Amino acid sequence: MKNLKLLLVFFLAFFLITTLCFPAWGAKTIKIGVIGPMQFVQGKGHWNGAVMAAEEINAKGGVKVGDKMMKIELVKADSNEFLNVTDATNAMERLMSRDRVDFVIGGFRSEAVLAMQDIAMEYKKIFIGCGAAHNKLCTRVAEDYDTYKYFFRGTPINSSFLVRTSFIQMATVAGIMKAKLGIPKIRVAVVAEKAMWADPLIPACKGFIPKLGHEISGIWRPSPVATDVMAELSAIQRANTHIILTFFSSSVGIPFARQAGELKIPAALVGINVEAQKDGFWQATQGQGNYVMTLNTYNRDVEPTELTKPFIDKYVKRFGETPTYTANTYSVITYNIVPVIEMTGTLDADRLVKVMETREYLDAAGKTGYMKDDQGRHLHDLKWGPGYQTSIGTQWQDGKQVGVWPYKWKASKDAPEVTYKGVVPYKIAPWIAEAYKK
Amino acid sequence: MFADIIITSLINGSTYALLAIGFSLIFGVARIVNIAHTAFYMVAAFCIFFVTHHWGFHPIVGMLIAVPLVTLLGMVTYGIFIAPIREHEAAVLIGTIALAMALQEVMLLIFTGNYRSVPPLVQGYFTIIGVKVFYQQLITFVAALVILGALRLLLMKTRLGLAIRSTAQDREVANLMGMNESRVALYTVGISIALAGFTGAVIVPLTIVEPFMWLHPLIMMMAVVVLGGLGSIKGSFVAAYILGFAEAAVVFLIPMGAFLKGSVALSIMILVLLIRPEGLFGIVFEEER
Numbered sequence: 001m002k003n004l005k006l007l008l009v010f011f012l013a014f015f016l017i018t019t020l021c022f023p024a025w026g027a028k029t030i031k032i033g034v035i036g037p038m039q040f041v042q043g044k045g046h047w048n049g050a051v052m053a054a055e056e057i058n059a060k061g062g063v064k065v066g067d068k069m070m071k072i073e074l075v076k077a078d079s080n081e082f083l084n085v086t087d088a089t090n091a092m093e094r095l096m097s098r099d100r101v102d103f104v105i106g107g108f109r110s111e112a113v114l115a116m117q118d119i120a121m122e123y124k125k126i127f128i129g130c131g132a133a134h135n136k137l138c139t140r141v142a143e144d145y146d147t148y149k150y151f152f153r154g155t156p157i158n159s160s161f162l163v164r165t166s167f168i169q170m171a172t173v174a175g176i177m178k179a180k181l182g183i184p185k186i187r188v189a190v191v192a193e194k195a196m197w198a199d200p201l202i203p204a205c206k207g208f209i210p211k212l213g214h215e216i217s218g219i220w221r222p223s224p225v226a227t228d229v230m231a232e233l234s235a236i237q238r239a240n241t242h243i244i245l246t247f248f249s250s251s252v253g254i255p256f257a258r259q260a261g262e263l264k265i266p267a268a269l270v271g272i273n274v275e276a277q278k279d280g281f282w283q284a285t286q287g288q289g290n291y292v293m294t295l296n297t298y299n300r301d302v303e304p305t306e307l308t309k310p311f312i313d314k315y316v317k318r319f320g321e322t323p324t325y326t327a328n329t330y331s332v333i334t335y336n337i338v339p340v341i342e343m344t345g346t347l348d349a350d351r352l353v354k355v356m357e358t359r360e361y362l363d364a365a366g367k368t369g370y371m372k373d374d375q376g377r378h379l380h381d382l383k384w385g386p387g388y389q390t391s392i393g394t395q396w397q398d399g400k401q402v403g404v405w406p407y408k409w410k411a412s413k414d415a416p417e418v419t420y421k422g423v424v425p426y427k428i429a430p431w432i433a434e435a436y437k438k
Numbered sequence: 439m440f441a442d443i444i445i446t447s448l449i450n451g452s453t454y455a456l457l458a459i460g461f462s463l464i465f466g467v468a469r470i471v472n473i474a475h476t477a478f479y480m481v482a483a484f485c486i487f488f489v490t491h492h493w494g495f496h497p498i499v500g501m502l503i504a505v506p507l508v509t510l511l512g513m514v515t516y517g518i519f520i521a522p523i524r525e526h527e528a529a530v531l532i533g534t535i536a537l538a539m540a541l542q543e544v545m546l547l548i549f550t551g552n553y554r555s556v557p558p559l560v561q562g563y564f565t566i567i568g569v570k571v572f573y574q575q576l577i578t579f580v581a582a583l584v585i586l587g588a589l590r591l592l593l594m595k596t597r598l599g600l601a602i603r604s605t606a607q608d609r610e611v612a613n614l615m616g617m618n619e620s621r622v623a624l625y626t627v628g629i630s631i632a633l634a635g636f637t638g639a640v641i642v643p644l645t646i647v648e649p650f651m652w653l654h655p656l657i658m659m660m661a662v663v664v665l666g667g668l669g670s671i672k673g674s675f676v677a678a679y680i681l682g683f684a685e686a687a688v689v690f691l692i693p694m695g696a697f698l699k700g701s702v703a704l705s706i707m708i709l710v711l712l713i714r715p716e717g718l719f720g721i722v723f724e725e726e727r
Contacts, residue, residue, distance in 0.1 A: 037551070039546055039550060039551040040550075040551040040552070041551075041552060082551075083650070193697075194696075194697035218693050219693060219694050220689075220693045220694070220696050221693075221694050221695065221696050221697050222696045222697055223696075223697040223699075223700070225650075225654065226696075226697075227644075227645040227646055227651070227654070228450070228453075228644060228645065230446060230449065230572075230575075231442070231446045231450075231685075231686050231689035231690060231696075232689055232693075232696055234442045234446065234569060234570065234690075235439075235442065235689065235690055235693060237570075238439070238442065251553050251646055251648065254553050254555070254646050255645065255646060258555065259572075262562075262563065262572065263563055263570045263572075275553065280552055280553070280554075283491070283554065283555070284553050284554055284555050284646070285555065286555055286556075286557050286558075
């Protein structure tokens with residue numbers, strides 16, 4: 001009897017150890033955690049893109065890992081990061097400790113992704129960010145490679161490149177306004193929501209806008225969730241502004257565009273307005289968001305690469321809307337994670353990182369490659385510029401979102417002109433043209 | 439710039455006044471700190487969105503459906519959740535928070551977190567002293583004045599008003615005089631929620647419809663009510679315009695600190711309370727009620 005008890009205890013202990021410590025033994029799937037604010041468009045983009053990729057890959061038999069085929073299994077995690085960063089870290093912890101995923105993709109708010117990043121790194125899991133732009137996410141990799149090497153940026157380009165692209169797009173619009181309306185000196189109002197990602201953009205604006213030959217008419221920092229910006233708009237108009245350079249990733253992008261349109265403020269809205277990237281923007285602004293321009297990743301008619309159109313067409317057919325940039329989870333799985341696993345024949349994160357950080361490949365958003373910093377250290381941050389991901393500029397023109405940049409763009413004096421397929425000329429709003437007509 | 443500040447503060451203040459009057463009423467009579475007040479405002483906004491967007495009706499139709507529907511919802515939820523625990527103030531406070539969260543989650547499930555909007559009752563704007571003002575904002579301003587006037591008439595010239603005032607002054611004596619205090623409280627809740635629904639209906643074309651839209655107005659409304667004096671309708675009205683002025687002044691005078699407008703308004707509230715703890719028009723001692 002005593003021996004039987006001992007045997008039973010031994011058996012239970014063995015069972016416990018094997019289930020807790022070696023759960024991956026015999027695993028037939030590659031688990032990818034998809035983390036994002038799932039009740040919001042950004043999280044839905046994360047999930048939809050990943051679902052499309054997983055379905056396509058699984059339909060072809062799965063991923064070849066060494067000599068066996070493994071299917072992709074997605075694990076959905078609602079980070080609720082718009083409302084609570086703690087929810088985001090809890091969701092990441094759950095993916096790591098309970099779901100035991102092999103990879104994580106997603107995240108949106110920089111504040112939340114920085115916190116989630118630490119958890120994923122602690123578990124030494126590859127985490128590809130598909131939403132946050134803050135530079136620190138990648139400078140951490142260079143500064144402490146051993147800890148943060150498992151993090152890569154999937155989308156968008158970093159804050160510095162975002163602001164650089166916004167300046168280029170703003171300069172393009174300023175050039176058009178100068179040429180067509182004869183405005184000698186363009187005055188620019190900078191309106192950036194009060195959020196971590198937008199903070200470094202303010203000194204950049206102060207330094208760069210005068211260098212472009214324009215004047216800053218003022219800087220406004222509304223709350224990211226402000227629902228009434230009448231006061232700001234009145235002040236902006238009082239400051240004789242020609243261009244409003246916006247940096248909005250939250251809901252404030254809707255009332256700002258709507259009220260500016262309703263009040264017929266004679267200033268062109270350019271910059272970043274994440275809400276204006278969505279199909280629902282027209283309804284959300286009751287059509288008052290006409291002529292708003294924003295930096296963007298996808299547009300139904302614009303093709304930065306030959307892989308863009310098939311992806312967008314399939315996405316629209318499947319989900320009935322244009323993908324936002326967080327849907328780049330599709331490209332991250334299809335063109336990054338899966339090929340690298342097949343090339344190395346392993347799920348070992350350290351071996352995968354070595355290949356990922358040096359590899360360059362084409363995906364639906366452009367050519368993707370990873371940068372090093374000026375000391376030659378790996379950043380795992382996306383390369384930017386002609387030939388790589390540049391993002392695009394889209395404008396709402398009479399209820400339709402069209403691509404307007406890059407249109408005959410020259411990155412430098414001697415560089416060739418770049419125009420993506422499907423891009424059309426920018427339009428000045430009629431009330432702006434009327435206001436400055438001589 | 440001064441004209442901008444004055445006009446903007448009148449507009450902002452009207453929004454807060456509309457919300458705070460209903461909240462004050464329910465606190466003054468039933469001693470209910472109804473945290474769910476702005477959640478009903480959010481539900482009304484979604485009703486109007488649904489009627490205009492999915493059924494294609496004019497926003498007026500949406501208003502006519504939303505206000506009675508939300509009032510009914512408010513009275514039913516009051517009867518089920520709040521009335522049984524009314525004597526326990528802390529329980530009521532927690533209960534209304536839970537109710538607000540539940541309404542938020544239900545709207546999130548039905549409508550998701552997408553941002554939506556409804557068309558204004560009257561399109562366009564006019565210019566006054568060089569300041570552009572939407573017709574919809576003018577409606578909000580007029581509505582605040584009309585509601586205050588109507589409420590005053592109700593309270594001063596009707597039997598129900600007399601009952602409400604009596605109950606607000608002393609529930610026990612009102613009961614002894616033969617007034618059905620529970621029924622008066624129920625009617626007051628109905629009026630208060632109807633006001634929240636009406637506020638939602640008037641303001642919704644000026645804002646974004648989303649499940650979390652009740653949170654910011656809640657904070658400002660609480661600030662208005664505390665500043666004006668808990669339960670004082672007149673106080674709420676005056677305080678709403680003071681805080682509206684503070685917000686407008688911040689945006690115009692400190693553009694880089696525009697995001698601080700809410701914090702500055704709340705700081706003013708704290709400063710006033712340090713000098714006058716009962717609020718501008720509040721009652722110093724509970725025994726005075």
